[in-house]
Amino acid sequence: MNLERHTVNMRLGMLLEIATVLGAVLGGITANLLSGAVLKKLFAFLLLVVSILMIRRARQRRTSEHVHLDGALPGSFIDDATGAEVKYTVKRIPSVMGVGFVAGNVSGLLGVGGGIFKVPAMTMLSGMPIKAATATSNFMIGVTAAASAFIYFANGHMDPYIASPAVLGVLTGSIVGVRLGRKIKSHVLTWIFALVLLAIAVQLYLR
Amino acid sequence: MQTPVTDATVERWSSRVLRYGVWGSASLMIIGLILAALDSFTHPAPEQNPSLGELVHRVWSLTADPIILMYLGLVLLMFTPIIRVITAIAGFAAERDRRFAWVGGVVLLMLIGEIVYSVVVK
Numbered sequence: 219m220n221l222e223r224h225t226v227n228m229r230l231g232m233l234l235e236i237a238t239v240l241g242a243v244l245g246g247i248t249a250n251l252l253s254g255a256v257l258k259k260l261f262a263f264l265l266l267v268v269s270i271l272m273i274r275r276a277r278q279r280r281t282s283e284h285v286h287l288d289g290a291l292p293g294s295f296i297d298d299a300t301g302a303e304v305k306y307t308v309k310r311i312p313s314v315m316g317v318g319f320v321a322g323n324v325s326g327l328l329g330v331g332g333g334i335f336k337v338p339a340m341t342m343l344s345g346m347p348i349k350a351a352t353a354t355s356n357f358m359i360g361v362t363a364a365a366s367a368f369i370y371f372a373n374g375h376m377d378p379y380i381a382s383p384a385v386l387g388v389l390t391g392s393i394v395g396v397r398l399g400r401k402i403k404s405h406v407l408t409w410i411f412a413l414v415l416l417a418i419a420v421q422l423y424l425r
Numbered sequence: 426m427q428t429p430v431t432d433a434t435v436e437r438w439s440s441r442v443l444r445y446g447v448w449g450s451a452s453l454m455i456i457g458l459i460l461a462a463l464d465s466f467t468h469p470a471p472e473q474n475p476s477l478g479e480l481v482h483r484v485w486s487l488t489a490d491p492i493i494l495m496y497l498g499l500v501l502l503m504f505t506p507i508i509r510v511i512t513a514i515a516g517f518a519a520e521r522d523r524r525f526a527w528v529g530g531v532v533l534l535m536l537i538g539e540i541v542y543s544v545v546v547k
Contacts, residue, residue: 361509378496
C-alpha cells in the first residue's frame, strides 16, 4: 500500500538494507564484546534521548514538516491527512547507513525491531518526513527478517500452529495501521512514535 | 530516447510481488488452519520442520496435509521479500539506473549468502 502511494523511498531502503544485513551478520561479534545487560542499559538511554528530541519536534506542531530539497534520492508523495504534495530529499546518507548497521547489529540482541533506530535516524539525520521514514522502514522489514527466518526454519524452530496465527494477526494489524496512518497528521504521528520509543526505552531499562 | 520504465513502474511491480506473495501465503495458512480445525487439530506439528524438497514433493504428489499447507504459506512469506529484491533489480536495470541495480544485486547476494551459510554450513 505504501509503495502504491509513493511514500516508500526504495533507493534509500535498498541502501539501508545493505547496512542492516551487514550489521546483522556481524551481530555475533557485538554479542561477544558486550554483555546483553550493558547493551540494554546503553540503548535504553539512547532511545530516551531520541524520544525526547522527537517530542520536542512534535511540540512545534507544524502543519507541514520542514524538509530539505538540497540532498540526494528525491521523493514525493501526497499526504492524505492534508491533501498536500510533500517533496523531500535525503541528507547524510552515510550516517543513516551507519545507524542501519547498528540497528541490524543490536536489534536481535536487544529483542527489538530495527525500525526504532532507523525511523528517528531518517527523520532527524536525513530530514525525511515521518510518513516516508516509517513507510521506508516497513519496506525493509521483510528483507531484514527473511534471512533470520530461514535460519530458524532450517533449525526446526518454527511451529506452524504458533507462526501462522501470529502472521495473520500481524498482517491484519499492519493493514489497519497503514490505513489509520494515512489519515493522521505528521506531527501526531511523531508524538505517537516518540511515546512508543519512550515506552520501549523504559522496558529495555527495566528488563 | 525515453525509457518506458519509471520509478512508479518499479513501485507497482514491487507492490504486486509483495501483495501476491503476502496474500498467497496468508491464504495457504488460513486454509491450513481451517482444515486442521475441522480435523480437531489431530495433525501434530513435527519435531523437525520439513525440508523445502519435502514440501515440494508433498504438494506435487497431492499428499499435503494442513500442516504442510501452513509450512508452505510460511515459506512463501519468507521468499516474498527475496522475490521483491529481484523485481527491484530488474526494474532499476530496465530504468537504466545501473547504480541501484547493483545495490539491489549486493543485497540479494548478501541474503543468499547468509541463507546458504545458515542452512548448509550450520
